Amino acid sequence: MLQLAYTSLACKPFKQADLLKLLQQSRMFNAQKDVTGILLYKDQSFFQVIEGEDSVVQDLMASISKDYRHNTLTTLYTREISSRNFDLWSMGYVNIDHNHLDLDGYDNNEFKFPLQNLQGNLSELVNIATAKKLVITFSKREPVPELKASVNKRA
Numbered sequence: 001m002l003q004l005a006y007t008s009l010a011c012k013p014f015k016q017a018d019l020l021k022l023l024q025q026s027r028m029f030n031a032q033k034d035v036t037g038i039l040l041y042k043d044q045s046f047f048q049v050i051e052g053e054d055s056v057v058q059d060l061m062a063s064i065s066k067d068y069r070h071n072t073l074t075t076l077y078t079r080e081i082s083s084r085n086f087d088l089w090s091m092g093y094v095n096i097d098h099n100h101l102d103l104d105g106y107d108n109n110e111f112k113f114p115l116q117n118l119q120g121n122l123s124e125l126v127n128i129a130t131a132k133k134l135v136i137t138f139s140k141r142e143p144v145p146e147l148k149a150s151v152n153k154r155a
């Protein structure tokens with residue numbers, strides 16, 4: 001299995017509705033293909049981790065890198081994994097744009113986000129070392145009970 005992390009810049013600011021549409025589309029595909037991961041959005045930028053079978057991850061990355069909605073895609077790392085970090089998530093999602101964090105599936109009260117107070121977009125903030133820290137931060141977090149069904153089944 002492969003795990004891949006990248007950052008990119010959205011061509012225009014994503015509204016909440018745009019993000020939801022992207023998430024719905026992604027979760028449906030990811031559930032079918034057994035892809036898991038997380039997507040962060042901040043200041044018109046994305047950080048995403050995807051994991052799954054090698055060829056599936058490679059094909060998905062080929063599609064994602066052609067997507068007209070973003071550009072300046074930088075792969076931070078690709079690594080072989082024997083177990084997943086996001087096995088509960090077809091695509092966990094965090095919007096860091098608001099003062100009030102929008103944590104789709106994460107428990108807001110327990111959660112302290114390491115990038116919340118930093119200025120700038122994710123392409124500037126996240127390097128390989130930060131990417132690995134973020135993966136550990138979000139890894140294996142249980143979906144909050146009321147979201148568990150929708151997060152996993154909507155997927």
Ligand SMILES: Cc1cc2nc3c(=O)[nH]c(=O)nc-3n(C[C@H](O)[C@H](O)[C@H](O)COP(=O)(O)O)c2cc1C
Nearest residue numbers: 025026027029030046048063064065067069070091
């Ligand atoms: C930031 C970003 C993240 C995306 N993440 C996923 C994803 O996790 N899974 C997915 O199926 N599509 C994702 N997409 C959508 C793909 O780029 C693409 O639209 C989708 O795979 C369909 O591709 P196709 O038209 O080549 O079949 C993402 C798009 C963007 C802009």
